[in-house]
Amino acid sequence: MSGSITTPTNNKAKALGLHLLIIGVLAASFLILPDYHSGIIARVLILAIYAMGYNLLFGYTGLLSLGHALFFASGMYGLGLAMQYLHVSPLIGLIAGLGFAAFVSAVVGFLALRTAGVAFMIVTLMFAQAGYLTILLLGEYTRGDEGFVIKQSQRIVAGFDLTNATNRYYVSVLLFAISLLLIGWIVQSGFGKTLVAIRENEERARMLGYNVQLHKWLAVVISGTMSGSAGAAYALLFGYVGGTFATVQYSIFPLLYVLLGGAGTTIGPLIGALFMFYLIDISSQFTSAYLLVAGVALILLTLFAPQGLAGIVRKRVIRWLP
């Protein structure tokens, strides 16, 4: 064998380097970005966490869910209700949000994974609709579509006021960094590679002795919990909890981000969220038909770059991209 063979360990180190570089660039960007853009980036990073959670299930395991807004909203309301009515600290609120999202995804995963393919899409969509209607039904506490605001006085963690733009930016970078490193570690572990194997050839994975059903369920739980953590972080950083986040639109967003950025890549969700957010932001300055611009961009990408932006980079330039 030639000495130039790249070992998996080598690729792991390169991937870690890339992830740390991205985190470093994001942290440094605050110093040069105008306030307006650092505000956007903070929001995009939280949405990117949402999309990273989604990507674990869709991009890596090959399961297309149309109901992830349920998990996002579970995290959001888990934190929001605990802080609003039980007056817990933000950290306890975060744990409540994560716990509730984990519980909801465990139950939904258990039931929805009895189906496959199109039926799985429909069942997840229905669960999310049921979740949204539940939020409306319990309007007395959830405030339904109108939502409620988490008071500034409650949004202080260890002396850091999260309503302050600088603090908010760095907390979102921190949460994004944790999520990116976690996803990077998961998809390069044996577990993550088994998920890819299931996506590629489920029957073969089973006949290699893998418990396919259990792996899929764990993927739903991890994916749902990470998406829920984004919901909780969104509520905490931007101070608002509302039923809109449980609508079908919010189930479609992470799918779009992931498709645009590159399904089954660790950096795709960030690229997709950034791209989509700025596309809408910039086009809405010129036309009220900004959704049309977004739609055309999507169609072009689907036609000419079905693997998404990071997918192209992996195919053409950086083969080791995780």
Add this chain to the structure above:
Amino acid sequence: MILLSTSGLTKQYSGLTAVNDVNFSLPQGQIRAIIGPNGAGKSTFVGMLSGKIPSTNGTVIFKDKDITSLPAHKRIALGMAYTFQITSIFSSLSVHENVALAARRISNSTDSKTVAQRVADALDRVNLTDRYEQIAGDLSYGHQRLLEIAMGLAQSPSLFILDEPTQGLSAEEIESFIKLLKNLAGDTTILLIEHNMDVVMATADLITVLNFGEVLAEGSPAEIRANIDVQAAYLGTVNA
């Protein structure tokens, strides 16, 4: 010692009986070939052994344990490996990763050095070492077959079920496959479905002939070659 046995194993597909009341026993260390005309029920039979296909009736005993109701992944975990008749690999993953997926599942070998060693050994045994990094789907058909065999080897199974492994291999590759099987024998018990009679005659200790889902004959290669019923099943006539 008997490694695997079945009693009354039956598979019915809505009225059609593909495998009927098969009593079969396989001693440890043997190379057993299963032959029979197309549609004789060979793949269905081994599918029921590995758990890929649920049986309608009967029992399967493996390592003295009734595994009839175990799902496929648990049977594999007990020490079976199965290679598919129609090549089934992870075609968008590298050759290395395909074998690593097989190696990682076994004996909790999550430790990357052990996995790398197992992968290297398995690839070496089928002469695919220099294709290590290639995407599996880009391999030639023959090489994909060999990769599939390497995945089985990496599992270090006690029972290795091979469903038509030499289909699509070149004469040279078949030659080295026969050598490989003979090397494996002893440690590994092998159940081989094979159409290539040269391979069967060169490797099998014992041959089981299936016809219309039933055991037609069982015996040494020489006995089977001389068996009039077997000739009839294959040729359709008896020219004794």
